[in-house]
Amino acid sequence: MxxxxxxxxxxxxxxxxxxxxxxxxxxxxxxxxxxxxxxxxxxxxxxxxxxxxxxxxxxxxxxxxxxxxxxxxxxxxxxxxxxxxxxxxxxxxxxxxxxxxxxxxxxxxxxxxxxxxxxxxxxxxxxxxxxxxxxxxxxxxxxxxxxxxxxxxxxxxxxxxxxxxxxxxxxxxxxxxxxxxxxxxxxxxxxxxxxxxxxxxxxxxxxxxxxxxxxxxxxxxxxxxxxxxxxxxxxxxxxxxxxxxxxxxxxSIHRPRPLKIAAGVFVHHGACVLPGRKERYVSVLEQDGRIARIMAQDGLPRRLKEMENHPVPQAWAALEALLVQSGIQVESKTWPQN
CATH class of the missing domain: 3.30.930.10 (Bira Bifunctional Protein; Domain 2)
Incomplete structure (x- = not known):
């Protein structure tokens, strides 16, 4: 050329x-x-x-x-x-x-x-x-x-x-x-x-x-x-x-997606349904293969904060398990399926 x-x-x-x-x-x-x-x-x-x-x-x-x-x-x-x-x-x-x-x-x-x-x-x-x-x-x-x-x-x-x-x-x-x-x-x-x-x-x-x-x-x-x-x-x-x-x-590919901030940095959210059909959200910062920060609305388990600094994908499974154990349904989410 x-x-x-x-x-x-x-x-x-x-x-x-x-x-x-x-x-x-x-x-x-x-x-x-x-x-x-x-x-x-x-x-x-x-x-x-x-x-x-x-x-x-x-x-x-x-x-x-x-x-x-x-x-x-x-x-x-x-x-x-x-x-x-x-x-x-x-x-x-x-x-x-x-x-x-x-x-x-x-x-x-x-x-x-x-x-x-x-x-x-x-x-x-x-x-x-x-x-x-x-x-x-x-x-x-x-x-x-x-x-x-x-x-x-x-x-x-x-x-x-x-x-x-x-x-x-x-x-x-x-x-x-x-x-x-x-x-x-x-x-x-x-x-x-x-x-x-x-x-x-x-x-x-x-x-x-x-x-x-x-x-x-x-x-x-x-x-x-x-x-x-x-x-x-x-x-x-x-x-x-x-x-x-x-x-x-x-x-054909439309689905909820995390917000990408930079390489390895994503903001996720999960829509959760509490008993009585109350809807609450959990917001999660994934950074370089770990959960860096979690913010959960009132009504969601305080123990979710324990997932901070844990590596993914194990942390995703633990987060969902904690919600289910608390009688909370995860209606939609942007983090990966378990």
């Missing part, structure tokens, strides 16, 4: 366009189109759902309306994210033939560049769990990827700052304890460059990232522009991204 890679430095763009551009480039990809790297920043906040997520499962409708933040649904995987002007995006849209078939190898192939960029600035960085970039053991990027038509897509960002309060406020939470656990876990495990390297500016990070492309891919990288066909496709995708309706693929 010797053809030049096209670089699109789009600067600051509308939020919808920061998502639409890579969808449009992937949709219009064919054999004579160049592999492309996009670098841009959204000029307004928005929320973005992964392809396999349902808006009603992830976000609180009332909170969304109060916040007035638009929601877009991308056609690649990953979890729900909050995005705004304090994030620098990098997006790789390459022909499928030029990318490893294995998702793990594909992520490593593309994420090596942002990883080395962070390391260049003296940050202790690593790639964890296939597609998560960490600094000092904490998540510092939102990464997603997948295949659209003839293109392989990997997208990510550098978090210069993050609005923890807005993200935690719009999550759908079955009870206050769940939101409290999720908010605290978000602050503990999602890191920003403002926290670890406040002197860094977006333009210098962007310049270092771009400087590394050619050597990493062993190809020339040439700055270019969008074609008229691609520009038209971007406009079409603006409307497609706002379609949050369920697809056949989603419906």
């Amino acid at each position: 010797s053809a030049a890679i096209r670089l699109l430095r789009l600067g600051t763009v509308p939020g919808w366009m920061s998502q639409a551009v890579y969808h449009a480039l992937a949709e219009t990809m064919h054999s004579d189109r160049p592999d492309t790297i996009v670098v841009c920043t959204p000029n307004n906040p928005y929320l973005c759902l992964g392809y396999f997520q349902h808006s009603g499962d992830v976000f609180d409708k009332t909170a969304l309306q109060k916040a007035g933040i638009p929601v877009y649904k991308r056609r690649i995987g990953g979890g729900a994210t909050y995005l705004d002007k304090d994030q620098l995006f990098y997006q790789f849209i390459f022909n499928n033939r030029h990318v490893p078939v294995s998702p793990e190898k594909s992520y490593r192939h593309f994420l090596q560049v942002p990883l080395e960029t962070l390391q260049h600035f003296g940050l202790e960085s690593r790639l964890r769990a296939v597609n998560e970039l960490e600094v000092n053991g904490r998540r510092i990027a939102g990464i997603g990827g997948g295949r659209i038509g003839e293109a392989s897509v990997v997208v990510g960002n550098f978090l210069f700052d993050f609005d923890y309060e807005t993200m935690s406020r719009v999550w759908r939470a079955p009870c206050p304890g769940y939101r409290e656990i999720a908010r605290e876990a978000l602050r503990q495990r999602v890191y920003t460059l403002k926290d670890c390297a406040p002197q860094l500016q977006p333009d210098e990070v962007e310049a270092e990232l771009i400087r590394r492309f050619s050597a990493h891919f062993n190809q020339p990288v040439v700055e270019g522009t969008l074609t008229p066909e691609e520009s038209q496709a971007i406009v079409r995708w603006r409307h497609k991204l706002t379609d949050l309706s369920e697809t056949e693929c989603e419906t």
